Amino acid sequence: xxxxxxxxxxxxxxxxxxxxxxxxxxxxxxxxxxxxxxxxxxxxxxxxxxxxxxxxxxxxxxxxxxxxxxxxxxxxxxxxxxxxxxxxxxxxxxxxxxxxxxxxxxxxxxxxxxxxxxxxxxxxxxxxxxxxxxxxxxxxxxxxxxxxxxxxxxxxxxxxxxxxxxxxxxxxxxxxxxxxxxxxxxxxxxxxxxxxxxxxxxxxxxxxxxxxxxxxxxxxxxxxxxxxxxxxxxxxxxxxxxxxxxxxxxxxxxxxxxxxxxxxxxxxxxxxxxxxxxxxxxxxxxxxxxxxxxxxxxxxxxxxxxxxxxxxxxxxxxxxxxxxxxxxxxxxxxxxxxxxxxxxxxxxxxxxxxxxxxxxxxxxxxxxxxxxxxxxxxxxxxxxxxxxxxxxxxxxxxxxxxxxxxxxxxxxxxxxxxxxxxxxx
Amino acid sequence: xxxxxxxxxxxxxxxxxxxxxxxxxxxxxxxxxxxxxxxxxxxxxxxxxxxxxxxxxxxxxxxxxxxxxxxxxxxxxxxxxxxxxxxxxxxxxxxxxxxxxxxxxxxxxxxxxxxxxxxxxxxxxxxxxxxxxxxxxxxxxxxxxxxxxxxxxxxxxxxxxxxxxxxxxxxxxxxxxxxxxxxxxxxxxxxxxxxxxxxxxxxxxxxxxxxxxxxxxxxxxxxxxxxxxxxxxxxxxxxxxxxx
Numbered sequence: 001x002x003x004x005x006x007x008x009x010x011x012x013x014x015x016x017x018x019x020x021x022x023x024x025x026x027x028x029x030x031x032x033x034x035x036x037x038x039x040x041x042x043x044x045x046x047x048x049x050x051x052x053x054x055x056x057x058x059x060x061x062x063x064x065x066x067x068x069x070x071x072x073x074x075x076x077x078x079x080x081x082x083x084x085x086x087x088x089x090x091x092x093x094x095x096x097x098x099x100x101x102x103x104x105x106x107x108x109x110x111x112x113x114x115x116x117x118x119x120x121x122x123x124x125x126x127x128x129x130x131x132x133x134x135x136x137x138x139x140x141x142x143x144x145x146x147x148x149x150x151x152x153x154x155x156x157x158x159x160x161x162x163x164x165x166x167x168x169x170x171x172x173x174x175x176x177x178x179x180x181x182x183x184x185x186x187x188x189x190x191x192x193x194x195x196x197x198x199x200x201x202x203x204x205x206x207x208x209x210x211x212x213x214x215x216x217x218x219x220x221x222x223x224x225x226x227x228x229x230x231x232x233x234x235x236x237x238x239x240x241x242x243x244x245x246x247x248x249x250x251x252x253x254x255x256x257x258x259x260x261x262x263x264x265x266x267x268x269x270x271x272x273x274x275x276x277x278x279x280x281x282x283x284x285x286x287x288x289x290x291x292x293x294x295x296x297x298x299x300x301x302x303x304x305x306x307x308x309x310x311x312x313x314x315x316x317x318x319x320x321x322x323x324x325x326x327x328x329x330x331x332x333x334x335x336x337x338x339x340x341x342x343x344x345x346x347x348x349x350x351x352x353x354x355x356x357x358x359x360x361x362x363x364x365x366x367x368x369x370x371x372x373x374x375x376x377x378x379x380x381x382x383x384x385x386x387x388x389x390x391x392x393x394x395x396x397x398x399x400x401x402x403x404x405x406x407x408x409x410x411x412x413x414x415x416x417x418x419x420x421x422x423x424x425x
Numbered sequence: 426x427x428x429x430x431x432x433x434x435x436x437x438x439x440x441x442x443x444x445x446x447x448x449x450x451x452x453x454x455x456x457x458x459x460x461x462x463x464x465x466x467x468x469x470x471x472x473x474x475x476x477x478x479x480x481x482x483x484x485x486x487x488x489x490x491x492x493x494x495x496x497x498x499x500x501x502x503x504x505x506x507x508x509x510x511x512x513x514x515x516x517x518x519x520x521x522x523x524x525x526x527x528x529x530x531x532x533x534x535x536x537x538x539x540x541x542x543x544x545x546x547x548x549x550x551x552x553x554x555x556x557x558x559x560x561x562x563x564x565x566x567x568x569x570x571x572x573x574x575x576x577x578x579x580x581x582x583x584x585x586x587x588x589x590x591x592x593x594x595x596x597x598x599x600x601x602x603x604x605x606x607x608x609x610x611x612x613x614x615x616x617x618x619x620x621x622x623x624x625x626x627x628x629x630x631x632x633x634x635x636x637x638x639x640x641x642x643x644x645x646x647x648x649x650x651x652x653x654x655x656x657x658x659x660x661x662x663x664x665x666x667x668x669x
Contacts, residue, residue, distance in 0.1 A: 002524075004512070004524060004526065005512050005514050005524055005552065006512075006552070007512045007552055007553070007554050007586065007591050008550065008552035008553060008554075008586070009553075009554055009586035009587060009588070009589055009590070009591065009630075010590065010591055011552075012587075012588070013588070013589065013590045013636070013639070016636060017636050017640065020636055020637070022636055022637060022640060024640065024643075025644070026640070026644065
C-alpha cells in the first residue's frame with residue numbers, strides 16, 4: 001500500500017517548530033522517547049518499545065558446519081523482518097531498500113564489533129559450531145527502527161541461553177534444559193546504535209527521530225557505541241555534508257545515551273533473572289501491555305456516604321432482636337413425615353396396614369439378600385450396609401429429635417402393594 | 426426486534442452479536458397494524474430476518490427508528506456528501522489525484538474550484554491540502570471530489586493549510602467534534618484561540634497564534650481519543666492552569 005503523502009504545510013510547520021526548538025511530542029532536542037524492555041517466556045526473546053515503535057527480537061541456535069576460512073568460530077546471523085503489521089508501507093516477503101540498510105547496519109553494529117565471543121561457540125573444530133540466529137521483527141513503526149532493533153538484538157543475545165553440549169570421542173551430545181542448565185553466550189560489550197537526524201542541511205540536529213521527523217529530515221547519522229565509549233560503527237546517510245565538530249558533538253551525545261540505555265538493559269535483565277528465579281510470572285502473557293480503551297468505560301456513580309455509620313447503628317438499635325420463632329412441624333403419627341400442609345389422608349386403614357406389612361417384609365428380604373451377598377463376597381460380615389430403604393430423611397433439620405425416621409415409600413414398594421391388592425381382588 | 430434493539434442502546438456490541446425476531450413481535454389484532462421498520466446505520470447489517478452487528482462499538486439510537494454502532498475505527502471509507510481533508514499527490518492533465526486516506530486516491534477536477542475556467546486554472550501544487558466534498562463515492566467507481574457547492578461557491582472549501590499542522594485521529598473523535606453541541610469543542614474554546622478544520626476522514630488541521638499552542642492543541646486532540654469526559658476536563662483544566 002502506498003504511504004500517506006507528506007503535506008507541504010506539515011513539512012513547513014515541523015521545520016519552523018525545530019527552529020524554535022520544539023518537537024511534535026514535546027521532547028527536547030536530545031531526548032529519547034520512553035524505552036521499555038520486556039522479555040518473552042523463552043530465553044532469548046525480547047520486546048523493545050521506543051515510544052510507539054515496537055520491535056521484537058528472537059534468538060535461536062543450531063549446530064552447523066563452520067565456514068571453511070574460520071573452522072573454529074561460531075556463526076552469527078541477523079535478519080530484520082519489516083512486516084506489514086508495522087506499517088502499511090512495508091510489503092511482505094520483499095527485501096526493500098530500508099530492510100537491507102537496517103540489516104547491514106545491525107550486522108556491522110553487532111557482528112563486526114566482535115561483541116560476542118564466536119570462538120566459544122565452536123563445538124568440534126572444523127566440523128560443528130553453533131550458529132546463532134537473531135530474528136528482529138518490527139511490530140509497529142513510528143520512526144527510529146534502527147535504535148529499537150539494536151537494543152532488542154543485544155538484549156535478546158544477553159538473555160539467550162544455548163543448550164550445553166558434551167563431546168565423548170566423536171559423539172556430540174546436546175543436553176536439554178532439564179538435563180543440564182543452558183549456558184549464556186559470552187558477551188564482551190554491548191554496542192548500541194544512536195540515531196541523529198539533521199534538518200536544513202545540518203543546521204538542526206535531533207536525537208531519536210519519530211516517523212514524521214524522519215520524513216522531513218535531510219540526513220541521518222547512526223553511531224553504534226558501547227559504554228566504554230568505543231565507536232563500533234558509524235554511518236551517515238542522506239548525503240549531507242557534516243562538519244567535524246558536528247560529528248564530535250554527536251559522538252559525545254551518543255556516549256551519554258549509550259550509558260543510559262546500557263544501564264536500563266542491565267537492570268531489565270537483572271529483574272527478569274530475579275523473576276525467573278523466584279518462579280513468579282514472566283513471559284509472553286505478562287509482557288503484553290494491557291491497552292484498554294477507556295472511552296467506553298462506564299462512569300462511576302456518585303454515592304453519598306455521609307453519616308452512613310450513624311444511620312446504620314441507629315437502624316440496628318431501633319430494630320431490636322428479631323422474634324424467636326421455632327418452626328415446629330405437626331407430626332400426625334410417629335413414623336410419618338410432613339411435606340407441606342397436607343390434607344386428611346384418603347387412604348383406607350386396611351390398605352395402609354397391608355402396605356406397612358408388605359414393606360416390612362420386603363425390607364427384611366432385601367437386607368437378608370444383602371447380607372448373603374456380603375457373605376459370599378468376604379466371608380464374614382462386618383456391617384450391614386445402609387440400603388436406600390434405610391435412608392433417613394430429615395425434613396426439618398432445626399428440630400432433629402422431633403422428626404423421627406421417616407421413609408418415603410419407595411416406588412417399588414408401592415407397586416408391590418398394588419400388585420398385592422390386585423391379587424386379593 | 427425494536428424492543429430488543431432499544432434495550433441494548435448505549436451498550437457495547439461486538440461483531441457477531443445479533444438481533445432476531447422475537448415471539449412478542451407478533452402483530453396485535455386490536456391495534457391498527459403498523460409495520461415496524463428499523464433503519465440501520467454503520468456497523469449493522471441485515472441478513473435474512475436477522476440483524477447482525479459487524480463492528481465493535483456502542484449501539485446508538487435516534488428517534489424514531491434509526492440505529493447504528495458508534496465505533497473507534499481509523500480506516501476511512503468514502504461516503505457521498507462528506508467533507509474531507511485531502512493531500513494532492515499528483516497533477517495529471519485536467520485532474521488532481523488526492524489522497525483522502527481511503528482505499529483509493531480520489532480525483533478532483535481542476536474546474537471544480539470557485540471561479541476556475543479552462544483559461545483560469547487554480548493554483549494547486551503537489552502536497553497542498555484541500556478541503557473538499559465527495560460527489561461520487563461508491564464501491565465500484567473511483568471517488569470524485571469537488572471544491573464548490575451546487576451554486577458554484579467555494580463555501581469554505583478549496584486549498585488551505587499555510588502555517589498549520591495536520592494530523593490524524595479516529596473517525597469517532599471526528600464525529601464527536603462535529604456534533605452540534607460538542608463538549609470537546611467547547612472545552613477547547615476555553616483554552617486558546619485556534620482555527621480547526623475537521624475532515625470526516627479523520628484528519629484534523631489546527632492553527633494557533635504560536636507554534637507551541639498549535640502543538641499543544643494537536644496533542645490534546647490526539648489524546649482525547651481514549652479519554653472519558655471527566656479525564657478530558659481534568660486534562661484541559663491542568664493545561665489551562667499550568668502548562669503555559
